[in-house]
Amino acid sequence: MNYCDAHTHLQDVSDLSAVMARAKASGVSDFICNATHEADWPKVMDIARKYPGVSVALGVHPRFLHTLTAGWEKRLEQLLKDNPSFMIGEIGLDKVRADQDPVVSGLDCQERVMRLQMNLAAKYNRPFHMHCVRAWDRILHILKSNQRPPVFISHSHHGNAAVIPKMVQMGAYFSYSAIFLPENREKVRQCIKETPLDRLLVESDAPDLADEPAAVPGLVGQMAVLRKEDPVVLTKHIYQNFKELVHGRSI
Ligand SMILES: [Zn+2]
Numbered sequence: 001m002n003y004c005d006a007h008t009h010l011q012d013v014s015d016l017s018a019v020m021a022r023a024k025a026s027g028v029s030d031f032i033c034n035a036t037h038e039a040d041w042p043k044v045m046d047i048a049r050k051y052p053g054v055s056v057a058l059g060v061h062p063r064f065l066h067t068l069t070a071g072w073e074k075r076l077e078q079l080l081k082d083n084p085s086f087m088i089g090e091i092g093l094d095k096v097r098a099d100q101d102p103v104v105s106g107l108d109c110q111e112r113v114m115r116l117q118m119n120l121a122a123k124y125n126r127p128f129h130m131h132c133v134r135a136w137d138r139i140l141h142i143l144k145s146n147q148r149p150p151v152f153i154s155h156s157h158h159g160n161a162a163v164i165p166k167m168v169q170m171g172a173y174f175s176y177s178a179i180f181l182p183e184n185r186e187k188v189r190q191c192i193k194e195t196p197l198d199r200l201l202v203e204s205d206a207p208d209l210a211d212e213p214a215a216v217p218g219l220v221g222q223m224a225v226l227r228k229e230d231p232v233v234l235t236k237h238i239y240q241n242f243k244e245l246v247h248g249r250s251i
Contacts, residue, residue, distance in 0.1 A: 001235055003220065004030035004242040005213040006175040007090075007129060007155040007203035010054065011035070011043040019206070020051055023213035029053050030242060031213060034089040034129050034155075037064035038072055041079065055246050057089030057129050059117050062110040063097045073116050080124045087246075089129025090155065091117045093139050107135065114139075115146050122147040127245055129153050136163060143170055151245055156205055161190045168199055173245050175201035178209050178219060180226075192226050197237050201245070 003026065010033045013019050023031075034057045035044045041058045048054040058079055060068060080086055091114050098107045121128040126149055132139045136159045154167065156177040164174065174195045180188040192200075202219050204211040220238065224231035 001027055001232065002030065002239050003028040003216045003235060004202070004239055005204050005206070005216050006032055006153060006173075006201040006242055006245070007177070008033050008206045008213060009036065009040075009208065010047050010051075010206065011040050013207045013212070016047070019212045019214070023216075026214040026217050028213045028216050030239075030246075031055065032057055032087070032089075032129070032246070034061075035059060036061035036090055037067040038069070038075070039067065041076075055085065055087065056083070057087040059088045059091045059128070060113055061090045061131060062092050062094040062105065062114070065105045065109055065113060066101065068113070073120070076117070077120055077124075080120060080126060085246075087126045087128065088117050088121045089153075090131050091128055092131035093133070093135035093142075094131060095134035097133075098135075107138065111138070111142060114142060118142070118146045118148060121149045121152070125149050127151045127153060129155050131155060132159065136160065140166065143167070153201065153245060155203060157191055157195075158185075158188045159191065160187065161194045164191060164194050168196060173199045173201050173241060175203045176219070176223065177203050177205040178211050178215065181219075181222060189226055192223055197229075197234075198241060200234075200238055201241055202238055 008031050030053045032055045033044050035041050048056045093110050097105050151171040153173045155175045157174040204213045204215050206212045221231050224234045
């Protein structure tokens with residue numbers, strides 16, 4: 001049985017060869033590695049060259065706007081043109097960051113950078129990996145009003161379950177991390193229950209949450225309990241969803 005990890009930052013993992021060996025031993029064979037800022041881009045590409053099964057997502061995360069330098073979007077576009085398998089990520093809105101650094105990272109700046117990257121995703125038909133912290137109304141408006149590729153992923157999803165049907169119509173997949181495990185995370189747990197089987201994904205978000213890809217089989221098992229589904233069937237569906245996402249399914 002194959003497991004996949006739909007959202008990682010393997011470039012930030014300290015002992016990568018050991019982490020990847022443990023992933024392999026746990027049956028985790030496919031990964032998406034997201035950059036957070038431009039200095040990450042070559043590191044993520046190197047990891048994908050070194051480890052089979054790693055797919056690349058390049059972009060600028062809303063927590064890293066202070067790292068932007070002139071011409072970044074042209075350089076990102078060139079890498080997308082040169083590499084048809086590359087996706088966009090990680091992009092989005094983060095209200096906590098905006099409050100910490102309103103001048104450089106305010107929500108208006110974050111929105112502008114997100115829309116630029118969504119435009120590239122639409123132009124080159126690549127899925128994008130979306131981060132959203134405490135800015136759901138605004139991000140839904142952006143999703144509705146901006147051009148989009150056919151599919152995208154809401155990573156470590158924890159919005160209100162009511163957003164799920166609307167986002168499914170827009171082409172969203174929903175990836176869940178270990179944040180759903182504590183029983184008091186009722187909102188996330190409800191989202192997991194209400195996500196259609198053909199839009200469900202799982203992630204370690206390594207090394208955030210102090211997690212690593214080898215945790216994925218355990219997360220799938222917990223999701224199966226919540227959804228009252230057979231873990232084997234769930235694992236197969238999630239793997240199929242992952243492959244469809246990476247290869248840019250049209251809906
Ligand atoms: Zn991330």
